[in-house]
Amino acid sequence: MQLLRRPAARFVLLLAGLAVLGGLVALYGPPDVAAIDAFIAGSGRAAPLVAVLGSMVLTLAMVPRTVLAFVGGLLFGALPGGLYVLVGALLGASVGFAAGRLLGRDFVAARTASRAGGRLARLDAWLGRRGVFGVLAVRLVPLAPYGLMSYAFGTTGTRFRDFLAGSALGATPTSFGYAAVGAAALTASPTALAVGAGALGLLMLGGTWAAGWARTRLGVPALTDAGAERTPAAS
Numbered sequence: 001m002q003l004l005r006r007p008a009a010r011f012v013l014l015l016a017g018l019a020v021l022g023g024l025v026a027l028y029g030p031p032d033v034a035a036i037d038a039f040i041a042g043s044g045r046a047a048p049l050v051a052v053l054g055s056m057v058l059t060l061a062m063v064p065r066t067v068l069a070f071v072g073g074l075l076f077g078a079l080p081g082g083l084y085v086l087v088g089a090l091l092g093a094s095v096g097f098a099a100g101r102l103l104g105r106d107f108v109a110a111r112t113a114s115r116a117g118g119r120l121a122r123l124d125a126w127l128g129r130r131g132v133f134g135v136l137a138v139r140l141v142p143l144a145p146y147g148l149m150s151y152a153f154g155t156t157g158t159r160f161r162d163f164l165a166g167s168a169l170g171a172t173p174t175s176f177g178y179a180a181v182g183a184a185a186l187t188a189s190p191t192a193l194a195v196g197a198g199a200l201g202l203l204m205l206g207g208t209w210a211a212g213w214a215r216t217r218l219g220v221p222a223l224t225d226a227g228a229e230r231t232p233a234a235s
Contacts, residue, residue, distance in 0.1 A: 007106035008107055021060075037075055051075075051084040052088040055091075056088040065085070068088075073180060082176035096151045127153075130162075131158030132163075
């Protein structure tokens with residue numbers, strides 16, 4: 001327990017936990033849809049609660065949210081499925097953020113403080129001021145690792161309210177979009193599938209644009225910016 005009082009030890013524990021979770025998902029893959037369907041069917045009236053809690057747990061395990069939303073639409077329909085997965089994903093993201101904050105924030109804060117004016121320090125400070133825009137830009141990209149980024153944002157200066165707001169705003173369209181595609185796959189409707197796929201394509205383009213807009217208009221510090229500010233030498 002004495003060891004865990006050290007920020008570096010807690011940060012290593014966070015990384016190790018994420019590596020284990022990532023390895024398990026890579027090894028076993030997402031849960032089987034048929035098994036989930038059977039479990040949900042046996043849950044009766046508690047099925048929505050089971051879907052929300054299951055989405056929360058699987059989000060923490062870094063199962064892609066897009067997969068969860070697709071399965072939610074397949075099992076419950078576009079609107080209910082998208083809603084259940086969205087609520088569960090936000091709960092899971094909140095827990096992941098808390099874990100990142102508890103285990104990794106002190107280490108990251110110490111590193112940025114020791115390099116005041118550096119690129120990472122400026123990005124951390126920017127997230128502390130305008131974190132909702134940074135989170136929103138990431139969440140609008142459907143292929144961004146939702147679970148992993150939740151842990152990562154917890155280690156930064158992003159405030160929880162900004163994180164939650166950005167996550168909710170960014171995850172809502174893609175959650176319902178993938179749920180709609182899942183529901184359309186169940187009915188095998190070519191028109192519905194085409195509309196859903198087209199909408200998701202627009203969302204991906206919108207997310208890319210939002211990230212670029214945030215970079216150029218909101219002054220997001222780039223980690224690879226060759227023209228980054230330098231601390232002037234003492235005269």
